Amino acid sequence: MELIKAVEKSMEKKEVPYFISGDTVRVDVRIIEEDSERIQAFEGTVIARKNSGVRETFTVRKVSYGTGVERTFFLHSPIIAKISVLKHGKVRRAKLYYLRDKFGKSARIEERKPNMKTAAPAAKKQA
16 A cells, blocks of 8 residues: 555656636647647636546536537646646636536636635745
8 A cells, every 4th residue: 555655656746736626727738649749738617626646637628619628637647748727717616517508608707816715825835
């Protein structure tokens, strides 16, 4: 058991930004095609976060040309080059699956003003 925890701890990323469901993020994904590697951005709203540790995943939803697209990423995956938090959303749920049925103005999420709860985790990591 100790060995498994040690291996999982070594695979965790050191720098992971603080974000929760409702936040708008840009995930830079490494795409490997034959001999070349490029970075492709996937920008959308986080609708879910699951699990913890190395197995932690998050789901990002965006609307592309009128069609909803969802993509689930492993938080500590090597294919993720960078995660940028663009804005913080004000929501009261951990899972925002109800956004799948909404579109247009009703699918918008109000922006959250920074307060001590959201600023505290970021301040602790910088110190």
